[in-house]
Amino acid sequence: xxxxxxxxxxxxxxxxxxxxxxxxxxxxxxxxxxxxxxxxxxxxxxxxxxxxxxxxxxxxxxxxxxxxxxxxxxxxxxxxxxxxxxxxxxxxxxxxxxxxxxxxxxxxxxxxxxxxxxxxxxxxxxxxxxxxxxxxxxxxxxxxxxxxxxxxxxxxxxxxxxxxxxxxxxxxxxxxxxxxxxxxxxxxxxxxxxxxxxxxxxxxxxxxxxxxxxxxxxxxxxxxxxxxxxxxxxxxxxxxxxxxxxxxxxxxxxxxxxxxxxxxxxxxxxxxxxxxxxxxxxxxxxxxxxxxxxxxxxxxxxxxxxxxxxxxxxx
Ligand code: HEC
Ligand code: HEC
Numbered sequence: 306x307x308x309x310x311x312x313x314x315x316x317x318x319x320x321x322x323x324x325x326x327x328x329x330x331x332x333x334x335x336x337x338x339x340x341x342x343x344x345x346x347x348x349x350x351x352x353x354x355x356x357x358x359x360x361x362x363x364x365x366x367x368x369x370x371x372x373x374x375x376x377x378x379x380x381x382x383x384x385x386x387x388x389x390x391x392x393x394x395x396x397x398x399x400x401x402x403x404x405x406x407x408x409x410x411x412x413x414x415x416x417x418x419x420x421x422x423x424x425x426x427x428x429x430x431x432x433x434x435x436x437x438x439x440x441x442x443x444x445x446x447x448x449x450x451x452x453x454x455x456x457x458x459x460x461x462x463x464x465x466x467x468x469x470x471x472x473x474x475x476x477x478x479x480x481x482x483x484x485x486x487x488x489x490x491x492x493x494x495x496x497x498x499x500x501x502x503x504x505x506x507x508x509x510x511x512x513x514x515x516x517x518x519x520x521x522x523x524x525x526x527x528x529x530x531x532x533x534x535x536x537x538x539x540x541x542x543x544x545x546x547x548x549x550x551x552x553x554x555x556x557x558x559x560x561x562x563x564x565x566x567x568x569x570x571x572x573x574x575x576x577x578x579x580x581x582x583x584x585x586x587x588x589x590x591x592x593x594x595x596x597x598x599x600x601x602x603x604x605x606x607x608x609x610x611x612x613x614x615x616x617x618x619x620x
Pocket of ligand 2: 596
């Protein structure tokens with residue numbers, strides 16, 4: 306019995322002594338409600354995200370205890386570096402929309418708020434209703450603008466040229482990406498495997514797969530995807546026509562992911578390329594532009610870096 310109390314005393318003393326050391330407390334500064342965002346959405350971000358993504362970090366007593374504080378403060382500093390809502394007003398509206406859309410993705414993937422955090426701070430957990438509120442608000446951030454008939458005409462011409470394959474049918478006329486990946490004009494003859502609507506930035510996207518990719522989808526062998534599979538994604542501006550219908554407007558870009566586990570081992574097993582605008586200008590200044598692609602796609606690492614859940618095509 307004596308021994309046990311001695312050990313307890315020792316542990317208590319040790320914890321007490323530990324409190325004299327510890328990491329530097331992150332700077333605290335209250336943050337106003339985010340402008341342009343309704344009260345109920347502000348409340349969600351405030352209670353679930355602010356602790357790590359703003360300077361208004363409300364630490365509980367147990368967050369401040371050494372050694373827990375080393376982990377907590379590290380999350381706060383890394384969180385702020387990745388996304389800081391204190392700087393909201395200095396961001397362009399398009400960047401704000403992209404951050405919110407990215408946030409929604411992280412929430413839907415159940416990566417944010419960090420599960421290790423909500424396990425202890427249950428108030429930060431998001432309910433299904435919170436998520437719907439967040440999403441419904443995001444849709445209203447980008448009202449579908451009407452455009453004039455001249456723009457409609459230009460866009461329709463572009464789209465019809467695209468469908469007819471009039472634009473850049475030979476890869477000689479398009480420069481390769483900075484990592485040496487060549488443009489693949491043939492993707493327009495591939496199968497569309499999914500369509501997505503990026504409501505945050507007003508684009509509609511079509512995702513295509515080459516024969517190998519389509520076979521893999523049919524055989525349900527897409528994790529990992531087989532070598533030789535290529536996915537292409539085109540983005541078009543959403544165009545609201547005078548009758549209120551939405552159609553594909555101006556061409557924005559085309560992107561590729563080319564599967565070769567060995568050849569592209571250094572870039573997560575995929576070759577990445579993006580060509581922007583109707584003149585198909587290769588994206589990126591250096592071969593390392595791919596780190597940007599991978600940093601976002603890596604949230605789907607468990608799904609072989611692919612976001613699209615393909616429509617399971619029948620023969
Ligand atoms: C306990 C701390 C914590 C909480 C709470 C939290 N996050 Fe995070 N978040 C992080 C950390 C740490 C990272 C950086 C991860 C990394 O470096 O890969 C991050 C990264 C992100 C990113 C990626 C930013 C980028 O550009 O890579 C987004 C988006 C994000 N969080 C959104 C949210 C949203 C929205 C909430 C609230 C619903 C939230 N987070 C709550 C800690 C947190
Ligand atoms: C900020 C996050 C983000 C970045 C950065 C990003 N992507 Fe994506 N990518 C997505 C999302 C989300 C999808 C799913 C389709 C959609 O909603 O647009 C996607 C889909 C794709 C697809 C279709 C296959 C799939 O995963 O669904 C290709 C191909 C692609 N991206 C290529 C690229 C390339 C090349 C780069 C870099 C030049 C890049 N992406 C950078 C978010 C990103």
